[in-house]
Amino acid sequence: MLFCIGRCIHQLATLKEVAKLAKVDSSVVSRVVNNDPALNIKPETRKRILDAVEELKYRPNMSARNLKKGQSKMLGMIIPDFSNPVYSLIIHGAEDQAAQEGFNLLVYSLKQKGLEKSYSPLLDGQIEGLLIANSEIDNKEILELKKTKKPFMLVNRTVAGVDNYVVANDLLGAKLATKHLIKQGHHRIAHISGPLFTATGLSRFQGYREGLQEDNIDYIPVYVQESKYTVENGYESMEILLDLPDPPTAVFASNIMICLGAMKAIQDRGLTIPKDMSIIGVHDVFFTSTLQPPLTTVKMPLYEMGREAVKKLIAIIQGKEGETGQGVTIDGASLIVRSSTSPPPSK
Amino acid sequence: MLFCIGRCIHQLATLKEVAKLAKVDSSVVSRVVNNDPALNIKPETRKRILDAVEELKYRPNMSARNLKKGQSKMLGMIIPDFSNPVYSLIIHGAEDQAAQEGFNLLVYSLKQKGLEKSYSPLLDGQIEGLLIANSEIDNKEILELKKTKKPFMLVNRTVAGVDNYVVANDLLGAKLATKHLIKQGHHRIAHISGPLFTATGLSRFQGYREGLQEDNIDYIPVYVQESKYTVENGYESMEILLDLPDPPTAVFASNIMICLGAMKAIQDRGLTIPKDMSIIGVHDVFFTSTLQPPLTTVKMPLYEMGREAVKKLIAIIQGKEGETGQGVTIDGASLIVRSSTSPPPSK
DNA sequence: CTGTTAGCGCTTTCAT
DNA sequence: ATGAAAGCGCTAACAG
Numbered sequence: 261m262l263f264c265i266g267r268c269i270h271q272l273a274t275l276k277e278v279a280k281l282a283k284v285d286s287s288v289v290s291r292v293v294n295n296d297p298a299l300n301i302k303p304e305t306r307k308r309i310l311d312a313v314e315e316l317k318y319r320p321n322m323s324a325r326n327l328k329k330g331q332s333k334m335l336g337m338i339i340p341d342f343s344n345p346v347y348s349l350i351i352h353g354a355e356d357q358a359a360q361e362g363f364n365l366l367v368y369s370l371k372q373k374g375l376e377k378s379y380s381p382l383l384d385g386q387i388e389g390l391l392i393a394n395s396e397i398d399n400k401e402i403l404e405l406k407k408t409k410k411p412f413m414l415v416n417r418t419v420a421g422v423d424n425y426v427v428a429n430d431l432l433g434a435k436l437a438t439k440h441l442i443k444q445g446h447h448r449i450a451h452i453s454g455p456l457f458t459a460t461g462l463s464r465f466q467g468y469r470e471g472l473q474e475d476n477i478d479y480i481p482v483y484v485q486e487s488k489y490t491v492e493n494g495y496e497s498m499e500i501l502l503d504l505p506d507p508p509t510a511v512f513a514s515n516i517m518i519c520l521g522a523m524k525a526i527q528d529r530g531l532t533i534p535k536d537m538s539i540i541g542v543h544d545v546f547f548t549s550t551l552q553p554p555l556t557t558v559k560m561p562l563y564e565m566g567r568e569a570v571k572k573l574i575a576i577i578q579g580k581e582g583e584t585g586q587g588v589t590i591d592g593a594s595l596i597v598r599s600s601t602s603p604p605p606s607k
Numbered sequence: 608m609l610f611c612i613g614r615c616i617h618q619l620a621t622l623k624e625v626a627k628l629a630k631v632d633s634s635v636v637s638r639v640v641n642n643d644p645a646l647n648i649k650p651e652t653r654k655r656i657l658d659a660v661e662e663l664k665y666r667p668n669m670s671a672r673n674l675k676k677g678q679s680k681m682l683g684m685i686i687p688d689f690s691n692p693v694y695s696l697i698i699h700g701a702e703d704q705a706a707q708e709g710f711n712l713l714v715y716s717l718k719q720k721g722l723e724k725s726y727s728p729l730l731d732g733q734i735e736g737l738l739i740a741n742s743e744i745d746n747k748e749i750l751e752l753k754k755t756k757k758p759f760m761l762v763n764r765t766v767a768g769v770d771n772y773v774v775a776n777d778l779l780g781a782k783l784a785t786k787h788l789i790k791q792g793h794h795r796i797a798h799i800s801g802p803l804f805t806a807t808g809l810s811r812f813q814g815y816r817e818g819l820q821e822d823n824i825d826y827i828p829v830y831v832q833e834s835k836y837t838v839e840n841g842y843e844s845m846e847i848l849l850d851l852p853d854p855p856t857a858v859f860a861s862n863i864m865i866c867l868g869a870m871k872a873i874q875d876r877g878l879t880i881p882k883d884m885s886i887i888g889v890h891d892v893f894f895t896s897t898l899q900p901p902l903t904t905v906k907m908p909l910y911e912m913g914r915e916a917v918k919k920l921i922a923i924i925q926g927k928e929g930e931t932g933q934g935v936t937i938d939g940a941s942l943i944v945r946s947s948t949s950p951p952p953s954k
Numbered sequence: 955c956t957g958t959t960a961g962c963g964c965t966t967t968c969a970t
Numbered sequence: 971a972t973g974a975a976a977g978c979g980c981t982a983a984c985a986g
Contacts, residue, residue, distance in 0.1 A: 623980095633980080634982080637980065641981085643982095667980075670978085672980055674979085675979080675981050675982090
């Protein structure tokens with residue numbers, strides 16, 4: 261049963277074999293392979309070594325290297341769900357940056373919340389740092405993690421007292437959305453917010469409020485519905501808004517999942533978007549332009565967020581930041597106007 | 608710059624330390640930790656060891672173990688794109704199965720096609736096996752890979768001459784879709800196929816043909832449009848079908864991306880689904896029920912495919928299959944009827 | 955039932 | 971400018 265393992269992984273040339281072929285010591289090969297700057301090698305010898313490396317198709321054994329150096333070159337990332345397109349983009353950015361810096365990214369989806377165990381087996385040696393892009397993980401657990409001094413990074417979320425985080429400018433994004441609606445002539449603008457214990461939910465709510473404020477539009481509390489970031493919850497929240505005696509003429513959804521649900525609720529009532537109701541959502545993902553009608557969105561720099569988070573995490577791992585990074589806000593929220601928003605029906 | 612690495616990864620107890628605390632040799636600890644079945648240990652000693660493990664929070668160093676055993680416990684997976692929801696589901700299944708068997712899954716998205724280099728650095732030691740869920744990779748490259756004898760597995764695709772693959776019953780799924788349309792009373796049924804050099808595209812085309820055949824519906828070649836698995840191509844193909852002098856009354860889209868594009872093309876013409884045109888697509892992903900109208904789909908066992916692929920790959924790695932697996936077809940295609948299909952407009 | 959030992963492949967200090 | 975040697979933490983064959 262195990263007889264194959266040796267064959268499968270090894271059979272690759274080792275340093276020693278390369279050394280023998282090049283007639284030098286393996287330590288020299290190691291230095292050449294690693295481009296040791298403090299190495300003064302005869303060009304001829306170097307060539308001989310490089311040729312041997314080429315001939316034997318030598319590739320360093322990572323386990324050995326990692327063992328020796330006490331590293332693993334692996335990063336972990338926790339997301340709530342692989343099918344969530346918001347996270348797809350973050351992962352993509354994280355992946356690219358990790359690869360660029362020679363790290364591997366292990367992505368775990370955390371279905372069951374409250375799984376505090378999820379990171380401890382991870383951090384206890386396997387991986388060098390952890391990206392947490394998951395609003396369902398309790399603040400408490402993250403504070404606990406912080407005590408361990410292990411490198412980690414919050415992505416698209418924050419926790420009071422933790423300043424290793426990368427977020428987007430949610431406030432700006434939300435304000436952009438709200439002001440777009442106002443500019444279209446809406447006054448009765450609802451907001452289906454995300455959970456208001458999350459940074460994204462809160463910032464977008466704040467952006468909505470500030471947007472209204474700056475244009476002197478009355479804030480009507482009942483127009484704000486707090487919702488989880490799910491299609492189902494978005495649907496329910498929209499229904500509540502539609503049942504209001506004086507329903508809004510436009511709605512700003514805090515997230516694409518919510519937005520999807522809200523659109524459906526509107527259309528299930530036989531209402532037409534944008535004639536009867538304008539709608540705008542946060543996150544421009546691959547299918548927003550194909551919805552009916554094509555959705556006006558706020559595009560957040562999700563890919564960049566993933567990249568930046570990995571960059572900072574690696575910096576922390578390598579001690580470049582005194583182990584404690586600074587919170588980073590990635591700008592670049594932009595409005596993408598399509599057909600789900602229009603002026604309100606004239607009275 | 609590197610001073611932290613030691614602290615970050617180690618500072619974990621080693622076998623030796625546990626051994627010292629438990630007053631035994633480290634090899635005994637190793638055996639206990641690994642549940643060596645051929646170990647006849649005094650219950651008391653075992654307890655002493657387990658207590659020490661607990662106290663020092665010992666966790667095996669994977670690099671050391673892997674180095675010793677000549678393994679890496681890592682699997683690679685190549686997908687075309689993280690945002691494609693079809694792959695999200697496959698990844699999810701693969702991830703679960705890998706975790707269950709103690710393997711880590713590294714997922715790479717391969718944007719630039721033709722990157723034959725992509726697997727060679729991977730397979731040359733870092734990972735023990737590779738899942739290829741990517742129809743853009745040339746058959747040639749895969750045949751090349753096969754020669755290396757490295758464990759790999761094709762997921763949701765095939766290559767002539769390679770029998771390590773896991774696919775779904777695409778033929779059945781397509782037949783289900785086609786027959787559903789026929790049962791609704793359609794005779795002029797179009798098919799926007801996937802690329803006909805891919806197994807999925809071909810099988811679904813075949814299912815469509817067989818479905819028509821079994822119910823004695825004439826096959827009209829011009830009703831078949833070959834398309835890439837993209838929204839844009841689906842859109843274009845649908846436009847061609849709509850421009851036909853005698854356009855179809857129903858269309859079966861080979862894939863969800865195509866379907867999305869086709870729906871948009873239909874609606875952009877001012878036509879109503881399903882009144883003017885019925886549409887059904889392969890792949891039931893998270894947003895299909897929220898489309899307008901909710902989409903009738905064929906649900907393929909994508910999650911299971913991911914699981915099964917990893918299971919077989921690991922079996923191959925461990926030499927359980929004489930290194931060469933058998934092609935596996937996962938059944939379980941099922942029709943999910945929603946509102947995008949209805950009887951054709953009566954003449 | 956438990957300990958001794960060798961060595962996986964690599965890096966790195968120290969010696970030449 | 972290159973080599974020798976030690977050792978990272980673990981496992982497994984062999985001894986006792």
